[in-house]
Amino acid sequence: MFFSDSDFLFQVHASKSNQATAKFKLIHRHAPELQNFRGINLGPPSNSRERMKQLVRSDHARLRMILQRSVLRKKNSRVETAQSQSNNLVELPIRSAADIGTGQYFVSFRVGSPPRKFIMIIDTGSSLTWMKCKYMCKDCFKDRVRVHERIFNAKSSRTFRPIPCSSSICKQDLARSFSLQHCPRPTDPCSYDYRYSDGSTVYGLFGNDTAIVRLANGQKVKVPEVIIGCSETIQGEFHDIDGVMGLGYEWHSFAVKAAKKFGHKFSYCLVDHLSPSNLVNFLVFGQVNDPTMPKLQYTDLILGIVNPFYAVSVSGISVNGVMLNIPSYVWDVRKGGGVIVDSGFSLTQLVKPVFNRVVAAFEAPFSKFKKLPRNLEGPEICFEDTGYKESLMPKLVIHFTNGAKLMPPVKSYVLDVAEGEKCLGFTSTPWPGSMVIGNILQQNHLWEFDLLNSKLGFAPSTCIFE
Numbered sequence: 001m002f003f004s005d006s007d008f009l010f011q012v013h014a015s016k017s018n019q020a021t022a023k024f025k026l027i028h029r030h031a032p033e034l035q036n037f038r039g040i041n042l043g044p045p046s047n048s049r050e051r052m053k054q055l056v057r058s059d060h061a062r063l064r065m066i067l068q069r070s071v072l073r074k075k076n077s078r079v080e081t082a083q084s085q086s087n088n089l090v091e092l093p094i095r096s097a098a099d100i101g102t103g104q105y106f107v108s109f110r111v112g113s114p115p116r117k118f119i120m121i122i123d124t125g126s127s128l129t130w131m132k133c134k135y136m137c138k139d140c141f142k143d144r145v146r147v148h149e150r151i152f153n154a155k156s157s158r159t160f161r162p163i164p165c166s167s168s169i170c171k172q173d174l175a176r177s178f179s180l181q182h183c184p185r186p187t188d189p190c191s192y193d194y195r196y197s198d199g200s201t202v203y204g205l206f207g208n209d210t211a212i213v214r215l216a217n218g219q220k221v222k223v224p225e226v227i228i229g230c231s232e233t234i235q236g237e238f239h240d241i242d243g244v245m246g247l248g249y250e251w252h253s254f255a256v257k258a259a260k261k262f263g264h265k266f267s268y269c270l271v272d273h274l275s276p277s278n279l280v281n282f283l284v285f286g287q288v289n290d291p292t293m294p295k296l297q298y299t300d301l302i303l304g305i306v307n308p309f310y311a312v313s314v315s316g317i318s319v320n321g322v323m324l325n326i327p328s329y330v331w332d333v334r335k336g337g338g339v340i341v342d343s344g345f346s347l348t349q350l351v352k353p354v355f356n357r358v359v360a361a362f363e364a365p366f367s368k369f370k371k372l373p374r375n376l377e378g379p380e381i382c383f384e385d386t387g388y389k390e391s392l393m394p395k396l397v398i399h400f401t402n403g404a405k406l407m408p409p410v411k412s413y414v415l416d417v418a419e420g421e422k423c424l425g426f427t428s429t430p431w432p433g434s435m436v437i438g439n440i441l442q443q444n445h446l447w448e449f450d451l452l453n454s455k456l457g458f459a460p461s462t463c464i465f466e
Contacts, residue, residue: 021286022213022221022262105343107283109245110212111228112157118150118242122283124342127250127308128177128194130229131243135162135205136189137232150242154207154230162189163206163227174206176250176307177229192229204231213258213285223261227252248308249451256451262286264452268343269463270443272411281463290464293446296457299400303454305333306434309340310449312456313401314435317354319361320394326354336432341447341456345438347379348413348426354435355428358396362424365392372421379415379423388422390414398437406458412441 109120111131118131134140135154154160163170165183170190180191189205207230211223231243247255247266259266262285269288270281302311311333317324330337330353337351350358359381369383390410398406413425425440448457 021284021288022215022258105281105283107245109243111209111226112152112154113159113210114157115210115212116150116152116157118152120243120245121241122245122247123344124247124255125309125344126244127246127248127253128192128229129226129244129246129254130194130202130204130231132234133204133230133232135160135207135230135232140232152230154209157209159208159210159224160230161208163208164188165190170206174227174252177206177252179206194229194231201235202229202231203233204229206230211254211258221261223258226254226257246308249303249310250308253308255449258285259449259451265448265450267446267448269446269461270343270439271463272443288446288448290446290461293461294459296446296448296459297404298450298455298457299402299404301449301451301454301456302333302338303451306338306340309342309434310456311338311340311434312437314339314398315401316399317358318397318399319358322361323399324354324357324361326357330354330431330435333434337434339435339437341437341442343439343442345436346440348438348441349429349434349436350426351431351433351435352428353431355426358426359424361394365394366424368392379417379425380427382417382421382423384420385422386420404458406437406441406445408441409444412443415440 105122106119107122108117109129110117120129120131131152132150133152133154154162163174164186165171165180165188166186167190170179170183171181174190174192178192178194180193182191189207191205192203194202194204207228208225209228211226211228213221213223215221229243246253249256255266265286267284267288268282269284300313302313305311313333314331315328316326316331329335330351332338362381366381366383369385369388372382372384374380375382393410393414395410396408396413398408400406415423415425417423425438429435444460444463445458446461446463448455450457
């Protein structure tokens, strides 16, 4: 699934075929192929309980990040909404990430001229794409180079151009990506101090370079002028990863840059987290071609309010066809509530007023099973599954304001946690605050982010498409 340097490269223009797509393979953090990834607790965990603990710990770190960063904003978005250049599609395979609150999946990413390959965490909750890098420093990562770790030598890339610290891009546009105002000389590079909720920090400089993506037909495409972070100093949990691909909604994120080139759309499809390893998740830029998939339902994407997150307009939750009595104000993203769709979360996060009503709706069916004590490193509501059948569980539906309905299978909200144990796949978070539709609830669906029309499309899918 990776590129070879000898493959033919070309740059897409509006006149090119409108059938091309770019695809990345998404690799979950528990995928066997990551178990030998240097220094990181990746690959299959020792048992099912440990697996869930890892996911919950990552969710907690990510929730802290969202609580810190989801300050209500009513600024106009900087993302261009010009007509799409083409309907080409790029697809990238995805894999799962580390407990640093940034995400659960990795992709293979190539940048520079000549291109270098990196294994990057994808993060819909941040906008900066960065990798371990050398530009100004002489001895940074010297110990890592000795053991053949992937380090981007920016000066060796013919297409790398540092962004001047005196530019308005540095002083204003990149302010939310922690650009520093320190500028000894106008031509010095724009630097950043990028901080994560777990205390990890990366220091470096901003530049433009060319990224390489692989089309579904096997050809490769140049995406020029991608803003990347050249991280020369790393503190915290990022020492043993190559970097982060920022997919959040900001004008300089890779998601917005690549989506603009391929019809202003990107999509991902996540198979069941317990599926056999030969089933693959994908991140796609462009129009997905899956004739077996039902027609997409669409709801509004609320962009530019809680950047870089992708918010949606939810109107309620029903259980077995009965709408729960939930106050409407909790769904309003402009009043301290709202819902975001985030592939970086595993469990679905609900504010306390919503969580309590969902739990109450499951009280009767759960009462047939022995309740288990709360594990602080696991879901909140668990029970012994002796005699369990999915047919005994009520049907949960998330309703969107324009009539779209997410009807996940029972296995996506009543989860296998360990042998003989099942848990409700929701956790509580204080009000006021954002709620999150996590990746387990998103499973077995295609999710299409249409940035041009501010729409989120979704439909059940096997995630097997051209």
